[in-house]
C-alpha cells in the first residue's frame with residue numbers, strides 16, 4: 001500500500017510515530033464498528049486530505065493484504081460525507097470531487113447545515129461513528145479526545161479524531177512525504193480554509209515585489225509557526241477558555257489602575273526532596289521578596305510532592321484565591337516532572353504539543369529532543385502563553401494566572417525575575433504595584449506587657465500589617481510594621497511608643 005510504504009521508507013521518526021498512532025486509532029474504530037456504520041467527513045481541506053490517506057492505509061491494513069488484489073486498494077468502501085456550501089471556494093469543490101473520483105469515494109453531498117444534515121443522515125443510514133480531521137489547535141478541538149461522543153444537542157454518534165495530536169508541521173510532512181495531491185489553494189498561501197467570506201491567504205507567507213508592486217504568496221507548507229495557520233481566517237471574538245480573567249493580563253493599563261489595590265500571590269514548590277528535607281528550597285524566600293518588592297502580598301506558600309494530583313489540587317485551590325500563582329520545580333522530561341501535567345489538570349485541559357516551545361527546546365538541546373515524542377514540548381492546551389525574553393534560552397510559561405518558572409537556583413530565578421519585570425514594562429504580565437514600606441522596632445518588654453497594647457494598636461491601624469517575632473526565646477522582641485503609606489507607618493510607630501515609657505523601643509536598621 002503506497003502510503004504505508006512511503007512512511008515506512010522515510011526517515012522522519014516523528015512522522016512515523018504520528019502515523020502509527022493515527023492508524024492504530026483507525027484500526028480500533030474499524031474493529032469496533034462495521035464498515036457501513038462508519039463515515040468519513042471530507043471537505044477537501046489539508047487535514048481531511050491527510051485523514052483520507054490514513055483511512056485508506058488503515059482500512060487496507062485492517063482488511064489484510066490478501067483481500068486486496070496486488071496490494072492495491074481498488075475501492076474505498078467507507079461512506080464519505082461532504083457538506084457543500086455555497087460559500088465554499090470553487091477550488092475546494094473541484095478538489096473534493098476530483099479526489100472522490102480518483103479514489104472511488106462514495107460521496108454523499110449534503111447541502112444543509114451540519115446538524116440537520118447529520119440528523120437526516122443518521123436517520124437514513126446505520127452510521128455510528130464519523131472520522132474527522134480535527135486537530136488540537138482547532139477551535140472545535142478543545143475538550144475532545146480521539147474518541148469523543150457528539151455533543152449534547154447533536155444526533156448521537158462517535159466522533160473519531162485520528163489526527164487530533166498532529167501539528168501543522170506533521171500534516172505537511174505527511175502530505176509531502178506521501179506525495180499526495182492537495183487543494184491548489186494551499187500553494188497560493190492559504191493555510192487553513194473556511195469560506196470565501198472569511199478566508200484570505202496568510203499574510204505571513206506574503207512576498208511583495210516592490211518593483212512591480214505585485215503581491216505573491218509562498219506555499220502553505222513554508223509557514224514556520226504552525227500556530228499561525230489561522231491567521232488568514234477572519235477573527236471571531238474569542239471568549240477566554242475558563243472565563244477567568246484577572247486584571248493581570250490586561251497590560252500596562254492595570255499598572256496605573258491598580259496602584260492602591262492589593263494583589264496577592266501564592267508560591268508552590270514541587271519536589272519530594274524538599275519534603276524529605278534533603279534539599280533546601282531557596283527559591284521561596286527570594287520569590288517572596290521579589291513579589292514584595294513590586295507591592296504584591298504573598299498569602300500562601302506550599303511544597304507539594306512530585307505527583308500530578310497533588311500539584312493539580314494545590315494549583316486549583318490557589319489560582320482561584322489569588323491573583324497569581326508561581327510554581328517551580330518538576331519542570332522537565334523526567335518521570336518526576338509532573339508540574340505541567342498538574343497545571344493542565346487544575347484547569348481541566350490536557351497537555352498538547354506546542355510547536356513554538358519545541359522550536360526553543362530544539363535550539364537549546366539540539367537533536368536530543370526531536371525523538372518520537374518531545375514530552376517537554378507538551379503544554380496545557382488552549383491556556384498557555386509563552387513569555388519570551390531575549391535573555392532567556394526558553395520562554396517562561398504562563399497558563400492564565402499561573403506562571404511556571406523553570407529556575408533551579410537563586411541565580412536563575414534572579415534572571416527570570418528580571419526578565420519578567422522587563423516584559424511587564426513592555427507588554428504587561430504582572431501589575432507593578434506601589435511598593436510596601438516596612439519598619440521594625442525592638443524592645444526588651446515582655447510578651448505579657450506588650451500583648452494588650454499591641455492588640456489595640458492593630459485595631460487602630462487596620463491598614464497596616466503589624467507583626468511580632470523573636471529571634472531567640474530570651475532575646476528582644478521585634479515588632480514589624482508594613483504598609484504602603486510611609487506616613488501611616490510613622491503614625492503607627494509613634495502610637496506604639498506613646499503607650500510605653502521613653503526608650504522602650506529602638507529601631508532595627510535592616511542590613
Ligand SMILES: Cc1cc2nc3c(=O)[nH]c(=O)nc-3n(C[C@H](O)[C@H](O)[C@H](O)COP(=O)(O)O)c2cc1C
Nearest residue numbers: 041083114118130132140149150151152154159194
Ligand atoms: C461530521 C461532523 C460532526 C460534528 N459534530 C459536532 C459535535 O458533536 N458538536 C459540535 O459542537 N459541533 C460538531 N460539528 C461542528 C464542528 O465542530 C464545527 O462547528 C464545524 O466544523 C465548523 O467549523 P468552522 O466554524 O471553523 O467552519 C461537527 C461537524 C461535522 C462536519
Ligand SMILES: Nc1ncnc2c1ncn2[C@@H]1O[C@H](COP(=O)(O)OP(=O)(O)OP(=O)(O)O)[C@@H](O)[C@H]1O
Nearest residue numbers: 041042043045046047048082083132133134192193
Ligand atoms: N464542509 C465539511 N464537510 C465535511 N467535513 C467537514 C466540513 N468542514 C469540516 N469538516 C470536517 O472537520 C475537519 C476539520 O475542519 P478544518 O477546517 O479544521 O480542517 P480542514 O478543512 O481539513 O483543513 P484546513 O484547516 O486547512 O481548513 C475536517 O478535516 C473535516 O473532517
Ligand SMILES: [Mg+2]
Nearest residue numbers: 045192193194
Ligand atoms: Mg477547513
